Amino acid sequence: xxxxxxxxxxxxxxxxxxxxxxxxxxxxxxxxxxxxxxxxxxxxxxxxxxxxxxxxxxxxxxxxxxxxxxxxxxxxxxxxxxxxxxxxxxxxxxxxxxxxxxxxxxxxxxxxxxxxxxxxxxxxxxxxxxxxxxxxxxxxxxxxxxxxxxxxxxxxxxxxxxxxxxxxxxxxxxxxxxxxxxxxxxxxxxxxxxxxxxxxxxxxxxxxxxxxxxxxxxxxxxxxxxxxxxxxxxxxxxxxxxxxxxxxxxxxxxxxxxxxxxxxxxxxxxxxxxxxxxxxxxxxx
Numbered sequence: 551x552x553x554x555x556x557x558x559x560x561x562x563x564x565x566x567x568x569x570x571x572x573x574x575x576x577x578x579x580x581x582x583x584x585x586x587x588x589x590x591x592x593x594x595x596x597x598x599x600x601x602x603x604x605x606x607x608x609x610x611x612x613x614x615x616x617x618x619x620x621x622x623x624x625x626x627x628x629x630x631x632x633x634x635x636x637x638x639x640x641x642x643x644x645x646x647x648x649x650x651x652x653x654x655x656x657x658x659x660x661x662x663x664x665x666x667x668x669x670x671x672x673x674x675x676x677x678x679x680x681x682x683x684x685x686x687x688x689x690x691x692x693x694x695x696x697x698x699x700x701x702x703x704x705x706x707x708x709x710x711x712x713x714x715x716x717x718x719x720x721x722x723x724x725x726x727x728x729x730x731x732x733x734x735x736x737x738x739x740x741x742x743x744x745x746x747x748x749x750x751x752x753x754x755x756x757x758x759x760x761x762x763x764x765x766x767x768x769x770x771x772x773x774x775x776x777x778x779x780x781x782x783x784x785x786x787x788x789x790x791x792x793x794x795x796x797x798x799x800x801x802x803x804x805x806x807x808x809x810x811x812x813x814x815x816x817x818x819x820x821x822x823x824x825x826x827x828x829x830x831x832x833x834x835x
Contacts, residue, residue: 563806565605566811568603568652570603570655571607571651571654572605572607572664573643573657574586574589574607574608575642576613576660577610577638578762583761585660585756590622594622599673601809602809605625605651606622606626607649612635619804619805624807626807628806630804631799632800633800636722636724637723638718640715640718640720640727641718641797643716648797654672654675654678654706659701662753663752664752668685671749677706681743682704682709683745684699684745685744686745695750699753713734719795724767733780737783737788
């Protein structure tokens, strides 16, 4: 079979060409979901070399609003959690990573976005493996690099699952799941890093009166849970400090859309050199 025939026969759901999965979630209980749609409309204007290789996984965490998912010129998997669990960020992120089509993933919040150069860098970057990255933000006043968004992580999907994902024992109440996620990774030898300062993310202005949520931010329930998990891993070792509660809810797939896949670059020597990769791994352990 010719290479051109192989490309033509690829199914629209085939995602072999995806190099980066962008995962974000939302819960809107006000007037609309413009905070989500406006972000995707911005990304629609990015160059094809980015859009062709990125999959967007959007998780609606059981928003009470009724809406129809519009068409976007992007690779998109749109999911809806069907059980209303307050502050279910841990579950929403776990679900998004399950549906990721690449090992390189970036977990994002709606109040920040990636400029073209950062997006392109992540698409072409090597696998993070045991490292997980934060991304500097641009200070709106000084235009200098400042501390990264606390909920934005670039990491390996395999590493995410090796350490059981987010702990959903925190779901139902506000806070601590991201903090414990980072601490759990550090305790297991994952390396926290930052991308180079020239690759940043940008804060977004979201209408928090019409396209956001009105949930109460109260740490009083989750803070003691976080402390207990800290003590568990300190006293009993590496397999403690995480409940293993995972996807403790139901969900549905709303929409899947795929852009036409680009023609892949031929790498005819990749398979015959399996022995080189095997030996490299043997001597690098």
